[in-house]
Amino acid sequence: MIDIDQVRRCVRCGACRAVCPSFEVLGWESFNTRGRMLLIGKILDGADGSWALDSLGTCTTCSLCSQMCPAGVAPSRVVEDARRALASRKIAGAWQIELRDRISSTGNSLGEVGRRQGWLSILGADASSATKERADQVYFAGCMASYRYPETAARTFGILRRFGVSLLPSERCCGSPLLRTGLDASECMEENLRQINEMDVDVVVTGCAGCYTTLKNDYGLKVMSVADFLASRVSELEIRPLDFAVTYHDPCHLGRVNGIFDQPRKVIKEICELEEMRNSRELARCCGGGGGVRAGYKDLSREIARRRLDDVPPEAKYIVTACPMCVRNLNEAGGHGRVIDLVDLVAMACRR
Numbered sequence: 077m078i079d080i081d082q083v084r085r086c087v088r089c090g091a092c093r094a095v096c097p098s099f100e101v102l103g104w105e106s107f108n109t110r111g112r113m114l115l116i117g118k119i120l121d122g123a124d125g126s127w128a129l130d131s132l133g134t135c136t137t138c139s140l141c142s143q144m145c146p147a148g149v150a151p152s153r154v155v156e157d158a159r160r161a162l163a164s165r166k167i168a169g170a171w172q173i174e175l176r177d178r179i180s181s182t183g184n185s186l187g188e189v190g191r192r193q194g195w196l197s198i199l200g201a202d203a204s205s206a207t208k209e210r211a212d213q214v215y216f217a218g219c220m221a222s223y224r225y226p227e228t229a230a231r232t233f234g235i236l237r238r239f240g241v242s243l244l245p246s247e248r249c250c251g252s253p254l255l256r257t258g259l260d261a262s263e264c265m266e267e268n269l270r271q272i273n274e275m276d277v278d279v280v281v282t283g284c285a286g287c288y289t290t291l292k293n294d295y296g297l298k299v300m301s302v303a304d305f306l307a308s309r310v311s312e313l314e315i316r317p318l319d320f321a322v323t324y325h326d327p328c329h330l331g332r333v334n335g336i337f338d339q340p341r342k343v344i345k346e347i348c349e350l351e352e353m354r355n356s357r358e359l360a361r362c363c364g365g366g367g368g369v370r371a372g373y374k375d376l377s378r379e380i381a382r383r384r385l386d387d388v389p390p391e392a393k394y395i396v397t398a399c400p401m402c403v404r405n406l407n408e409a410g411g412h413g414r415v416i417d418l419v420d421l422v423a424m425a426c427r428r
């Protein structure tokens with residue numbers, strides 16, 4: 077349900093216009109936060125809303141506008157609810173239908189048909205040796221790491237399993253792309269929850285910002301980011317210092333939305349020098365990949381990422397981040413392999 081109070085609270089001041097990454101690229105009022113609030117107000121007044129699909133669909137749900145809003149509006153939540161309201165009336169873009177069908181038929185947002193845990197072979201393991209009947213903690217790899225960054229997934233689990241972390245026997249998409257775009261994710265959620273409950277899991281550890289916020293805020297589970305896990309165990313990782321500087325890109329759904337800022341920085345500073353990006357922490361600009369924008373509006377997504385790369389300090393050898401979606405989008409927009417996961421940096425510095 078759309079929160080009417082949130083929509084009415086918007087005083088049209090326009091403070092959000094200065095930061096909205098999709099508005100920065102597209103330039104039309106209907107593609108900034110204030111314009112979106114106005115359109116959602118019309119939907120609440122009874123308008124059909126099909127004309128608002130692109131306005132709503134191009135919001136990355138980065139929440140930078142919430143940070144700026146003097147009236148306390150949280151537009152990304154309102155946008156998600158408005159997308160849900162439209163989808164419930166069967167008003168959705170073709171890309172949303174394709175995304176839903178892909179996840180429904182393959183269990184992952186990329187439509188891959190190969191084994192999700194195929195990356196275990198890099199560790200010389202298989203699903204039966206990596207899972208236990210019961211475990212306090214499990215690693216949730218997510219679709220992007222499982223299929224696009226198998227080495228990062230393997231490096232992550234290679235570290236985590238030293239501390240007793242296990243795997244779900246048959247992880248599915250967490251449902252984030254469906255929930256963020258207003259679609260039904262109950263099938264994914266029920267299947268993951270069934271396995272989590274059967275294993276009596278206490279904490280789910282994940283290296284994906286989208287999975288993190290979904291497992292924590294939509295499933296209501298106890299969740300730990302890989303960055304947090306590494307920060308708490310950094311003294312046990314046998315790290316040797318590396319002689320270069322890196323910068324750190326805060327994933328929106330890990331940093332601004334869930335407050336994970338210090339932990340990745342603590343890990344980086346154990347390894348090498350950290351030079352901050354021009355906009356960082358609460359003010360970090362979006363990579364353009366979230367909220368379904370990468371799936372539905374590829375050019376916009378790419379251009380937002382390209383502009384984010386302008387914030388990189390020249391001294392940085394690598395742009396480190398803590399989300400495979402950010403790694404993907406920033407590398408494709410001009411990062412050319414310089415954008416790496418925090419775990420990849422740790423692996424460079426680990427003595428074993």
Ligand code: SF4
Nearest residue numbers: 096135136138139141
């Ligand atoms: S959440 Fe981000 S993309 Fe969406 S309206 Fe706010 S600033 Fe713009």
Ligand code: SF4
Nearest residue numbers: 086087089090092145
């Ligand atoms: S900053 Fe907040 S109150 Fe001002 S226009 Fe944007 S959403 Fe509305």
